[in-house]
Amino acid sequence: MDTTRAESFGCYGHEEDTTPFLDSLAEQGVKIDRCVSQSNWTLPSHAALMSGKYPSEIGCMTRNSKFEFEKPLSKVLSEKGYSTIGITNVGFLHPQFGFDRGFDYYRNITELVPFEKGDVWKELKQEEWGSTKEKYGYFLTDRLKALDLKELANGAYYLLRNKLNFGDQGAKETNREARQQLKTHEEPFFLFLNYIEPHSPYRPPREWRKKFEGISRKEAIQLEDYDELAVLSGEGEMTSENMDRIQTLYDSEIAYMDSKIQGLYYWLQETGRI
Numbered sequence: 001m002d003t004t005r006a007e008s009f010g011c012y013g014h015e016e017d018t019t020p021f022l023d024s025l026a027e028q029g030v031k032i033d034r035c036v037s038q039s040n041w042t043l044p045s046h047a048a049l050m051s052g053k054y055p056s057e058i059g060c061m062t063r064n065s066k067f068e069f070e071k072p073l074s075k076v077l078s079e080k081g082y083s084t085i086g087i088t089n090v091g092f093l094h095p096q097f098g099f100d101r102g103f104d105y106y107r108n109i110t111e112l113v114p115f116e117k118g119d120v121w122k123e124l125k126q127e128e129w130g131s132t133k134e135k136y137g138y139f140l141t142d143r144l145k146a147l148d149l150k151e152l153a154n155g156a157y158y159l160l161r162n163k164l165n166f167g168d169q170g171a172k173e174t175n176r177e178a179r180q181q182l183k184t185h186e187e188p189f190f191l192f193l194n195y196i197e198p199h200s201p202y203r204p205p206r207e208w209r210k211k212f213e214g215i216s217r218k219e220a221i222q223l224e225d226y227d228e229l230a231v232l233s234g235e236g237e238m239t240s241e242n243m244d245r246i247q248t249l250y251d252s253e254i255a256y257m258d259s260k261i262q263g264l265y266y267w268l269q270e271t272g273r274i
Helices: 020-028 042-051 073-079 120-124 132-146 150-163 171-184 217-223 228-233 240-270
Strands: 083-088 105-108 189-193
Touching (some): 020 240, 073 083, 171 189, 171 240, 217 240
Parallel strands (some): 083 105, 083 189
16 A cells, blocks of 8 residues: 555544545454554565565665565565466556566556557557546557657656546556456465555545545645645745645545455455455
8 A cells, every 4th residue: 555654544543534444454353553664665665575674785775776686575475386466556666676576477557558550449448447538648648659759758648647637546457457367367376466546646536535525626736736845845835724635635545545455355255265
């Protein structure tokens, strides 16, 4: 659950009902009260999770690092007879950083879809696309990349994916892909997922944006219009009112993610996989 703070869970004392499903799991199982992350961002944190080593020990400290640990958790389990499946939603877990090592199947769903000539409309009609806006956004950026207009393509991708898109940021596709892969891989299995919803920009689906406090789409965009580095360094300003509104959007993203994890968990139960 990328960028999800423990203090945002009901079972860890959060006042809002952000994680009803995960709270129920905590009641049934083991809740860890003291857990220390080895870094404050994606790449080194996941390197530590997959290796059991400090990021500094294995050279995973910078944006140019590559995870090259000889025996990551995925490889150990694969050698023990597990089907290993990884589905991620964040750029720093892309295969180019080495996190696919040891997995029988690994996909980073933030990648642009490669369209083949003659198959464009077939691809656009696939049911797994989250919305018309999303699928045509991917199509546009992919076509621009084919023309080698890299900067223009990146700009179009940012606009369509981040500035205009509200709603699911990958959880639906993650769950769909997980179900599909588990149908084709033998048990026992190791399933590694990374949900990106709680990461900024905070764009929860409309019904979830209204869950804790009514925040309009326009206001959500305006709330992001600040210099984050300036605020963090103390040179910029952030009003307490705006901070509370941003916290509300963050809570809404976590609540939406909680519902998606619940859906996948129930499917695993119904199909006898857990």
